[in-house]
Amino acid sequence: MTAIAVVAGDGIGQEVVPVAQEVLALLHPEYEFYPVEIGYGKWKKTRTACTPDDITLLRGADAILFGAVTTPPAADYRSVVLQIRKELDLYANLRPVRGEGVDIMVVRENTEGLYSGIEWQEEDRASTLRVITRKGSERIARTACRIARERRNLLTIGNKANVIKSDAFFRDICIRTAEEEGVPYTTAFIDALTLDVLMHPGRYDVIVTTNIFGDILSDAAAYLVGGLGLLPSANIGDSHALFEPVHGSAPDIAGQGIANPVAAIRSAAMLLAHLGDTRGAALIDNALRLTAAKGITTPDTGGTASTREVGDAVCTAIRRL
Amino acid sequence: MTAIAVVAGDGIGQEVVPVAQEVLALLHPEYEFYPVEIGYGKWKKTRTACTPDDITLLRGADAILFGAVTTPPAADYRSVVLQIRKELDLYANLRPVRGEGVDIMVVRENTEGLYSGIEWQEEDRASTLRVITRKGSERIARTACRIARERRNLLTIGNKANVIKSDAFFRDICIRTAEEEGVPYTTAFIDALTLDVLMHPGRYDVIVTTNIFGDILSDAAAYLVGGLGLLPSANIGDSHALFEPVHGSAPDIAGQGIANPVAAIRSAAMLLAHLGDTRGAALIDNALRLTAAKGITTPDTGGTASTREVGDAVCTAIRRL
Ligand SMILES: CC(C)[C@H](C(=O)O)[C@@H](O)C(=O)O
Numbered sequence: 077m078t079a080i081a082v083v084a085g086d087g088i089g090q091e092v093v094p095v096a097q098e099v100l101a102l103l104h105p106e107y108e109f110y111p112v113e114i115g116y117g118k119w120k121k122t123r124t125a126c127t128p129d130d131i132t133l134l135r136g137a138d139a140i141l142f143g144a145v146t147t148p149p150a151a152d153y154r155s156v157v158l159q160i161r162k163e164l165d166l167y168a169n170l171r172p173v174r175g176e177g178v179d180i181m182v183v184r185e186n187t188e189g190l191y192s193g194i195e196w197q198e199e200d201r202a203s204t205l206r207v208i209t210r211k212g213s214e215r216i217a218r219t220a221c222r223i224a225r226e227r228r229n230l231l232t233i234g235n236k237a238n239v240i241k242s243d244a245f246f247r248d249i250c251i252r253t254a255e256e257e258g259v260p261y262t263t264a265f266i267d268a269l270t271l272d273v274l275m276h277p278g279r280y281d282v283i284v285t286t287n288i289f290g291d292i293l294s295d296a297a298a299y300l301v302g303g304l305g306l307l308p309s310a311n312i313g314d315s316h317a318l319f320e321p322v323h324g325s326a327p328d329i330a331g332q333g334i335a336n337p338v339a340a341i342r343s344a345a346m347l348l349a350h351l352g353d354t355r356g357a358a359l360i361d362n363a364l365r366l367t368a369a370k371g372i373t374t375p376d377t378g379g380t381a382s383t384r385e386v387g388d389a390v391c392t393a394i395r396r397l
Numbered sequence: 398m399t400a401i402a403v404v405a406g407d408g409i410g411q412e413v414v415p416v417a418q419e420v421l422a423l424l425h426p427e428y429e430f431y432p433v434e435i436g437y438g439k440w441k442k443t444r445t446a447c448t449p450d451d452i453t454l455l456r457g458a459d460a461i462l463f464g465a466v467t468t469p470p471a472a473d474y475r476s477v478v479l480q481i482r483k484e485l486d487l488y489a490n491l492r493p494v495r496g497e498g499v500d501i502m503v504v505r506e507n508t509e510g511l512y513s514g515i516e517w518q519e520e521d522r523a524s525t526l527r528v529i530t531r532k533g534s535e536r537i538a539r540t541a542c543r544i545a546r547e548r549r550n551l552l553t554i555g556n557k558a559n560v561i562k563s564d565a566f567f568r569d570i571c572i573r574t575a576e577e578e579g580v581p582y583t584t585a586f587i588d589a590l591t592l593d594v595l596m597h598p599g600r601y602d603v604i605v606t607t608n609i610f611g612d613i614l615s616d617a618a619a620y621l622v623g624g625l626g627l628l629p630s631a632n633i634g635d636s637h638a639l640f641e642p643v644h645g646s647a648p649d650i651a652g653q654g655i656a657n658p659v660a661a662i663r664s665a666a667m668l669l670a671h672l673g674d675t676r677g678a679a680l681i682d683n684a685l686r687l688t689a690a691k692g693i694t695t696p697d698t699g700g701t702a703s704t705r706e707v708g709d710a711v712c713t714a715i716r717r718l
């Protein structure tokens with residue numbers, strides 16, 4: 077039995093996740109879905125956004141379908157997404173960027189680097205320790221190599237080894253891993269790489285890089301496909317995996333039924349592929365293409381359809397394919 | 398007497414810097430120019446790219462006109478640019494990006510953050526300490542506010558305070574400084590900001606941010622104007638200032654006389670403005686526009702002119718303006 081934990085979260089998460097879940101349920105009526113309440117909404121009621129029990133529930137799932145959580149500016153509020161990534165050791169953040177002339181997979185290390193949490197403040201200075209471990213670098217490099225082999229087999233190692241020694245460490249481990257795995261690679265400095273991805277996206281297949289560089293690079297690359305709105309992502313570990321749209325909870329349009337469910341549905345496709353159903357994932361992608369070609373899109377992409385109407389059209393297309 | 402140290406450096410630096418110097422000499426025959434040999438070429442001869450005597454020579458200048466230096470992959474080679482920035486305490490890296498619908502000044506902190514140089518390696522991990530000081534943050538924030546006032550008076554504070562505590566420290570100091578200086582500001586997370594600068598460049602005037610974020614952001618923004626090729630930059634401290642094209646030494650096209658001198662000439666314009674001659678700086682900008690409008694450009698921008706021909710055309714235009 078395959079168990080899917082469903083975290084709708086806040087804002088438009090509540091609208092797009094049910095649609096994505098429907099798509100999954102259509103393809104896999106045998107899946108068991110169970111909701112887990114996590115996020116700012118819960119925090120407002122209970123002062124905790126994500127409890128140890130919630131984490132236990134997530135651990136029990138074969139995969140997690142995640143919407144979006146609102147991060148309030150409160151000082152005592154810890155990012156739920158970061159907490160879950162850490163607790164479930166979801167070390168690989170996969171961010172595919174696909175569109176006209178662009179088919180790039182950013183593989184971002186998701187647990188260390190500047191996100192170490194080792195920081196302290198004195199009167200006149202604040203310090204954050206950027207930690208890069210051999211284990212962390214090796215496992216993300218292996219993940220990137222595996223993904224490259226399933227794609228066009230070209231790996232780019234994004235780094236700033238010309239200045240930062242911990243990045244020379246990272247780069248060298250990635251190089252060694254790529255050589256062991258027999259995956260052709262190049263290395264590039266992250267500043268020049270960010271520009272070159274924008275100028276010549278066709279040159280890139282899989283890009284592996286450290287945590288914060290991947291964070292910025294994937295947002296920059298999103299420009300090539302019109303922004304974050306339609307992008308899915310995966311957070312993968314050895315024992316757990318979470319799939320979420322890159323977009324946020326968009327409180328400004330929440331509750332109107334007009335949120336674009338495409339990123340959430342694409343995240344569902346990544347979830348299927350992760351569970352081994354690549355045929356199902358391809359079906360969803362095709363159904364999304366057909367639906368868009370028919371002009372059935374939400375207002376943000378120029379259409380007049382509602383969240384639900386897009387979802388229904390995708391389900392109809394899947395039934396016919 | 399105004400003394401200008403001239404570091405042509407390596408590769409095309411040797412070609413574009415003399416042209417930029419000529420433009421300066423045309424407008425200011427009274428300037429005294431003196432060459433300082435620094436870079437990889439020198440390193441190959443002497444095993445030192447930049448000696449303490451060189452630094453002393455640079456210190457003696459009212460401003461430094463800098464070309465480009467080649468950084469070889471040798472492990473014992475320390476980045477000359479970083480060395481000079483540190484020794485002369487050139488804490489503000491100004492990167493204007495200007496073009497059709499884009500007029501952004503990235504003000505990058507240039508001395509601390511991940512560039513602290515405080516790093517160590519153990520067997521299975523490498524660490525870099527990211528240090529943000531109050532003094533460092535205050536002075537870059539003041540610089541950004543001063544520049545904003547001379548422009549459209551809007552400051553954006555790029556940060557990742559939602560994850561990194563040293564960035565919350567930086568952001569809060571920038572906010573306080575902007576309030577003291579009466580400069581309207583907004584704050585933005587660096588990942589979302591990088592994307593939004595690409596999507597809506599017209600919304601931005603001056604962006605202040607920490608060292609590595611500014612490094613990546615300014616390269617990303619360069620996409621809006623077709624790449625780094627034409628961009629100038631300034632490295633400013635309280636006592637010294639260095640002006641350099643953003644592009645590198647381009648060994649592949651060096652020696653052919655076809656390097657584009659526009660970035661170096663624009664850097665010369667920034668140098669003039671820094672020394673108080675804003676009229677001279679504007680003259681150069683106009684002469685560059687006229688020259689480009691006449692189609693006198695080097696091959697990289699679609700023309701057939703040589704480096705020298707572009708320089709001559711700019712000088713002719715200045716004489717006529
Ligand atoms: C919200 C924030 C903590 C997060 C990150 O920095 O990882 C986000 O930007 C992302 O990319 O998922």
Ligand SMILES: CC(C)[C@H](C(=O)O)[C@@H](O)C(=O)O
Nearest residue numbers: 238239267468476478479612
């Ligand atoms: C060459 C490198 C050390 C330098 C930097 O990182 O600052 C360069 O990228 C720049 O932006 O001037």
